[in-house]
Amino acid sequence: MLKNSRLRQEISKEESESSRTPLENTARLNVQQVKEKLGSSGDLINRFIQHNENKYAFAVIHIDGISSTKIIQEHILEPLLTYKSVLDAGSLQDELEQTIAISNIKVKKTLEEVLSAIVSGSTVILIDGDTTALVLDTKEIESRSITEPTTQTVIRGPKDSFTENIRTNTALVRGRIQSPNLRLDSMKIGEVTQTSVEIMYIKGIANDSIVKEVKQRLKNIEIDGVLESSYVENFIKDDKHTPFPMVQNTERPDVVAGNLLEGRIAIFIGGTPYVLVVPVTFTQLFQSSEDYYQNQYIGSFLRLLRLGAFLLALYAPAVYIAMITHHQALVPTVLLVSIAAQREAIPFPAIIEAFIMEMTFEVLREAGIRMPRAVGSALSIVGALILGQAAVDAGFVSAAMVIIVSVTAIASFALPNYNLGITARILRFLLLVVASYAGLYGVLAASLIIGMHMCGLNSFGVPYLYPVAPFRLKEQKDVLFRFSIENIVNQPSKAKGKKNIRMRIKE
């Protein structure tokens, strides 16, 4: 958005000029500098405390709203106000550290470090006669409480979901995997927004080279702001022009935990409840966490059903068009006569009819997401009446077409991964055009091209169709069918001495 704007250039210029300004000796001067740099923001609060007849003075600075006023008052200001120093100025800093009841205290020496600490919500104590500053972690941003997931719901299984607060999110996963091997590496991305990004993986299960690759790609991101995980996703995914999801996103902590146990890497991004998971394989997109929470037979059945739903969402309109415009011989006679009767009064060619319906549905769907909640019922009435009844009665489209489009729509909603539905939506139109041109022959040719494209995809070194292509017999237990849990879950005791790493990169 702002990536190449002048603002960014100015900032980087300014930074390079004065990237390491040492702090001044007096608190008052330092405060003045901070105020200058922050443009004397209205929410910047500073407080001077003087002791022993002005012998020692401190300045406490923080930004209101992103730091906890209560903690500052109780654990910083109160000890400081009642503090009686007996030592000289040289070890005052040590003494303050002993006085203040804040767990995370850091010592900073440059103005820039102090500034970034202040804008991230920390409280800074500047001491008279000292060129160092104490940075106290008092970050507290008002955030949503943990609620039920809204986009990835299950019948049986944990009901919590991620929030916009990155610390809450990592805590939700840490609570599930209480292992010393769970690693969390943090970094900041976004030159302006300075968004916290944290990588989580389990040492010993995750493949080190993939972890390294993820870190490298994250480091290489050059962007001014990260407002949602998709910003990061765009930078780190392997193929930027594929319609297939190359990074999985989820708002469920149990999904992240499960993926970590499978050797994948989670990327937490501040300010969004969606956590990214890499590397991605195609088969993984058909798995719902509930597969594992229910009986294995229903789990396997549902997984096959989802695969069917995906194929339906992809192919239903294309195959229908191909059948009725090119291969009438393939339709059972009674059905063909019935469809022919419906098409009698339709003035448009079948392909135009298909486009009218598909587009109407897409518009309805988009409107359903964007409209104000209050007009929802009005939209659904109009949508149902127009799409279902009136369009057929008016002779715009045939009833068979309405069925095909509805089946397609329902099938695309049955997918556990919203991204996959988007893939099906894009490719569906391509197949539709090809089908009207070249019939099933064209559909087959397009499918081959799509298949070839999928075979060529890699996600962080892992083939996209793994473990189907390249075929790994031992890994088939969690692909089309979900075998019983003891078969698919990693059992470290049995794997002793063997390599425990789950995700293998291409050999």
Place this chain on the structure above:
Amino acid sequence: MRAKLLLVTICLIVILSGCSNYKELNELAIVLGVGIDYIPDKNIYEVTYQVVKPSENAAKGTGSDSTPVINYEATGKTLNEAAGNSANFFSRQNIYSHIQLVIIGERLAKKESLNFIFDIFERDAGVRVNVPVLIARGTGVKTTMDMLSTVDKIPVQALSGKVKNASETLGEHGQTKIYEVIEDLTSEGSEPAISGVSVIGSKKVGARKENLETMEKTFTKLNGVSIFREGKLVGWMDGKKTKSLQIIDNKLKNTNLRFHCDEKRYNDLTINQLKNDTKVDIQNNQAIITVNTKAYGYIVELLCNKDISKRQIIKEYEEKAEKELKKEITDGILAAQKLKSDVFGFGEILHATQPKKWKESRRQWDHFFSQAKVNVKVNVSIEETGMRIKPYPY
């Protein structure tokens, strides 16, 4: 550059190729039945097309309550010419992939021959050859196809349903499909046998909407099996002996067998499993045909009041049933022998089992067949007697 070239190529392919095979459904006439007849004086074929009217057959009626199909005739020196000429009669292009039945006129079958009629069906990839064939017996082809029916609204669909039903439950009429006719015509050791269809009732009423509203309907009825020799119809086989065709072909699924239990009355069996083994040999310049049939069935109706809990009664019934079934088979073979037409495919059996002897006799196989000695062995076993065992007390 490469991307641009690819884009241009794709555009060219899309624009220049066009939709060669693209046919809108509402520009097509779906042909469900084809009738073929021959006018010897003019030496032309007369082809009847039965085209469905979609709106009359839709689940939700939008039609104007007229006939569900349209039959129209076109003529030509070849069948394809006739098909081309049909464009003069009809506003939409015919598609033949949904043909359900082919009806051959008796004139064509007798005066011309079937030899080359089915070539177009086999040659054209868009037509199915697993479609049953019938011979219009005593009535014109178009008239037969005109007879409206009620439950299966489309006349040819009703007819093909009748063939299927009769072959599965009665066994007197087989579903002779186009490819089977072609096989029989092209092979030396067998001849086709095709069921016939006649019209029962007033032909004028049958062709009108009236026929659907009255209870005195005009029906089409399967009537006998036509016997061919060298592609020409030479005679008809009627009645129960037509079962022999299905029995020897091992195609019989279900049939009923009535036999005398005393002088006046009959019992009835349902045969639900039947195995036949045929052997053909030539000895002393005479063909010997041995038919060995094993049939399993159950009693469905007893009109003689006998105690069937006794083993000997069952045994007696079995023997009588064997006699009856043997008669049906022998009669069938005799009828075919009289017409010198090997509709059973005994020649094929000889060809497969004793190729040397076949080679010597194939030239005069018709003669060998008509003079053949026929041994029929039948074994019927009654496996069930139904829900009642005790005889009635009166």
